[in-house]
Amino acid sequence: xxxxxxxxxxxxxxxxxxxxxxxxxxxxxxxxxxxxxxxxxxxxxxxxxxxxxxxxxxxxxxxxxxxxxxxxxxxxxxxxxxxxxxxxxxxxxxxxxxxxxxxxxxxxxxxxxxxxxxxxxxxxxxxxxxxxxxxxxxxxxxxxxxxxxxxxxxxxxxxxxxxxxxxxxxxxxxxxxxxxxxxxxxxxxxxxxxxxxxxxxxxxxxxxxxxxxxxxxxxxxxxxxxxxxxxxx
Numbered sequence: 385x386x387x388x389x390x391x392x393x394x395x396x397x398x399x400x401x402x403x404x405x406x407x408x409x410x411x412x413x414x415x416x417x418x419x420x421x422x423x424x425x426x427x428x429x430x431x432x433x434x435x436x437x438x439x440x441x442x443x444x445x446x447x448x449x450x451x452x453x454x455x456x457x458x459x460x461x462x463x464x465x466x467x468x469x470x471x472x473x474x475x476x477x478x479x480x481x482x483x484x485x486x487x488x489x490x491x492x493x494x495x496x497x498x499x500x501x502x503x504x505x506x507x508x509x510x511x512x513x514x515x516x517x518x519x520x521x522x523x524x525x526x527x528x529x530x531x532x533x534x535x536x537x538x539x540x541x542x543x544x545x546x547x548x549x550x551x552x553x554x555x556x557x558x559x560x561x562x563x564x565x566x567x568x569x570x571x572x573x574x575x576x577x578x579x580x581x582x583x584x585x586x587x588x589x590x591x592x593x594x595x596x597x598x599x600x601x602x603x604x605x606x607x608x609x610x611x612x613x614x615x616x617x
Contacts, residue, residue: 394437414474418448462508472571488515516568527579537586552578554585577609
């Protein structure tokens with residue numbers, strides 16, 4: 385299936401457009417931040433998409449208002465029908481039984497848990513978390529390599545683990561950084577921000593004025609990213 389995703393600004397928002405081999409437009413609004421997504425047939429023009437979204441603006445505002453009043457931090461059961469996040473986007477979950485290897489797959493816009501009969505909630509949670517870990521371990525080296533050249537530092541090793549109070553840590557002596565597993569659910573820009581933050585500690589140990597100047601030089605909008613990350617906790 386041909387598929388292309390990009391952003392289109394419409395009034396005060398940006399709509400995420402995905403072109404697919406489908407026949408009708410599908411518009412949706414997603415928690416927690418009211419992200420607007422629209423799936424469109426490949427032949428539809430961008431001008432038509434903008435006009436369509438504009439015509440639905442009142443409905444979009446209503447859906448966003450409903451989301452703002454909805455508590456989204458309910459405990460997860462990892463069952464079919466739940467929504468889970470990956471890199472800032474929300475995906476519905478499917479649970480299927482298998483006699484083979486237990487794993488997570490992504491199919492179109494759906495996360496699929498393949499589990500054996502008699503599986504428990506804890507096993508489902510562990511399976512998804514291990515998938516998140518694998519995805520981060522594939523993404524993090526690309527960012528480290530990119531920023532090592534820019535910052536002129538070298539990271540000897542990195543790891544991913546669950547952390548309750550920090551998004552990342554840096555062992556300066558071993559030149560090793562740790563990244564919070566929960567970042568797999570956040571926007572990729574926030575993952576990059578935390579990687580740069582921890583790598584900056586290889587240049588400055590403390591969160592002092594020099595550290596802040598370095599961060600501003602590397603990522604000018606780092607304060608906005610920090611606020612966005614902390615507001616999503």
